[in-house]
Amino acid sequence: MAKTHVKMVVNGAEVEGLVEPRTLLIHFIREQLLLTGAHIGCETTHCGACTVDIDGRSVKSCTMFAVQANGTEILTIEGIANDDGTLSALQEGFRQMHGLQCGFCTPGMIVRAHRLLQENPNPTEEEIRYGIAGNLCRCTGYQNIVKAIQYAAAKINGTDFQEAAE
Known part of the structure; x- marks a missing residue:
């Protein structure tokens, strides 16, 4: 099968490669760019483990072709x-609030939460739960993921994180 040349900016760096037209973006990212953080879960857009941010939108890269990107x-x-290599507010939030267990969903969850906070810097718990609804976690029960995103929002906004009483 003939290959197509693709060129894009990934994490601030211009990258290019040759792909078969049927190559999924997740496979291009993992196999050619060797960025293995995004995971392959369901390959049907249901789990969100492959979530990346494309041109300011959360996208499930398991059902998008690399040529489309x-x-x-x-x-x-x-x-x-x-930029200095330290943890972002979201990464710190997931660590401090124990927002992960097995970690399989975590990369996609953090990337989705990043976009959520770009769109709504001070979301309510309900808005967070709705915002991450397309990303599944089988381990945590979501409560600590929500806390992690609330923690990050507070840190980004320069306010104190007030953990809700349970």
Whole structure:
């Protein structure tokens, strides 16, 4: 099968490669770019483990072809950390609030939460739960994921994180 040349910006760096037209974006990211943070879960867009940010939108990369991403700007979990390499507010929140267990959903969950906080810097618990509804977690029960996102929002906004009484 003939290959197609693709070029995009991933985590701030211009990248290019040759792909078969049927190559899924998640496979291009993991296999050619060697960015293995985004996971392959269901390959049907149901789990969200493969979530990346493309041109300011959360996208499930398991059902998008790499050729469709040609010319776009993509942010993966590897690009979420601060420029100096320290943990972003979201990564710190997931660590401090124990927002992960097995970690399989975590990269996609953090990338989705990043976009959520870009769109709504001070979401309510209900808005967070709705915002991450397309990303499944089989381990945590979501409560600590919500706390992690609330923690990050407070840190980004320069306010004190007030953990809700349970």
